[in-house]
Amino acid sequence: MLKYLARPLLTATRSATRSLCSNLSGSSTKTTTTSPTSTTGGPLIEVNQAINGWADKLKAAGIQDTEFNIKCIVSHVLNRKFNTVPDDFTQLKFSSEQLANFERFLEARCARMPLQHIIGEWDFMDITLKTAPTVFIPRPETEEFVRLVIENYRQAKHVNMLEVGCGSGAMSLSVLHALPQVEATAIERSKVATVLAWENANLLGLQDRFKVHNHTMEEDNYMPTELQDKQYDLIISNPPYVKTEEFQFLHPEVVVYENLNALDGGSDGLRVARLVFDLACRHLRPGGKLWLELGNEHPPLVKTIMNLKYQGRLNFVGSYFDQYKRERFVQLEKV
């Protein structure tokens, strides 16, 4: 295993990655259970000493925000909440075991393993989610998307929501966390993600209002049989929208370590979105809304598609900007 860790970049294959990940998460749980005793016994190393040189190594590996990466890993190794760790690490110390973990995690980061996979969890809006190696990691823009959805439904009485492709459950669970009047159902094609989303719902105590079904959406088989004639007030989705031709420009974290099923949107990036349109035609109640997070050039395209192909079924309500002023979110309405 160390052989892989010591390797420089990008040469790690996906299978190697997977075994590395399981090794990492295994040892991290070990760390957390032993840390109380190991901080009192054994030689201690100042964190400020331990981080020496790592910023340069990360930079050399092509990672920009080195301070943030180091702080995330330090707080993970010390089993502390991120926001309680001081930026200057004064008075923090590693046991020798923690130091070993710290260095292993940073080596993995230098090999461009996503930070969220290394530390095994990530914060999304107000909730903390477990992450898993093959499950798509929610992005900061999605927080803005979910914020918009929540603002739109804050006053609503009761909302029956469906999410198509929930991944780790980030969107549904943060809506449920913010709005007690919402009940959510999700479908997800990946078995691992289905299990993870359910696990996250239980960790957050939201399992009573959340259901997740393992189902692959296909033409004329949009929903699992048990949901075949269900209708919803709201459907949300962050479908794969990366165009196939764009794959060569993706970051190594994305292309090497992430599940490409969660990214590949076909030649124009809307292959899966089109399936969601059709699903919405059948499973939205009249007046119900479909909210989608898509790529940069998509909203005008969606508007055209609505006008050409979905007249009398779906209406284009509006498009919205993410926090970087990119027009990426759309709202559609069932006629």
Added chain:
Amino acid sequence: MLLRKLLTARSHHLLRRWASTDPLCFQNEKLQAYLESLRQEYYALRVNAAGNSSLYARLSRLDPVVNSLEKHRALQRNITPEQDLAAEKDEDMRALMLEENNVYAELLRKQEEAMLQELLALADHEDYPSLIFEVNAGAGGQEAMLFAQELYDMYTSYFEHMGWEYEQYAHETTDIGGLRYANLLVNDPEAYNWLRYEAGVHRVQRVPATEKSGRMHTSTASITVIPRPADVQVHIAERDLKIETKRASGAGGQHVNTTDSAVRIVHLPTGLAVESQSERSQLKNRELALKRLQAKLMQQQLESSEATKQATRKAQQGNLNRNEKIRTYNFVQDRVTDHRVQQGGTQHNLSGFLEGGQPLSDLIERLHLEQRKLKLVELIEEWQPPQKASDKS
């Protein structure tokens, strides 16, 4: 009553015997004249206040003072004058008169006490619908931060004890459970009149949890109280904000996986900039930064507001100086000493005090009374009777 005339002015530090303080003694002519002027103001206002809310406010504050002044005068009329007493030939009758006089003298004394309370309330009543309460760790590193957290806990339980609403604006803790600073907004019109005496430097003496060799340390934390006048409001318009994150270029979304969540917000009209990077979620950082911006704008506006300037200046007078050490919490001797109270300023059971309940409340009440008294004395001494000296009815 005559006896009290004999007591000297310097005994004002004897709290419970406030009535013996010279300027506040009812035999003091200036006080009498002042009271009379209040009475006349009151009746003038009753005629003229129609429709003017600030005059009404003044009227309602004068009401209890004038009321008790008139009760006092009515009582006074019941006392048989000296010359009548001397003129009375019948011994039994005179004994009866004397006895009666004693009863009335006692009633008068009680009435004076009540009147003084009303006067004190009149002397320093200030209306602020809310205030900003800050706790800052001072000298002493980690230990000072631990102490700041204890003060923070003490005051928040005190706010709850008093039934005041409060909300936390800014808050930064350290990993070992200390507090760098915290800003609270306390929403209660009464709060300022009580909390103003808590502003200043609080000192702690103990063997800190962080100390290995068992030496006693002295550290400090400071409390600042900034009254917030009713007219200070902060509205932030979305279009006035420039929100910066480190991830502003490229395709974004599913194409990249950058994790930096730091947010910087610039408020364009004022040029104020705030940052937050204490959370892993970018949205949370943005919320935090917005809160910080709001607090900063509020502070800026407060500092420029004339009313606040005056109030803060007032609050800094005498031993209310922000930079002065006002209280010591000594854990080794299990005592807390307030340096502004000359006698009996020390009490024991420090842990009970730090719970922020009745003991703290009692001490603040005591400080409150003492400060009000000083202020009233000052007010009466500075007071000049109007040109036409009030006739002594």
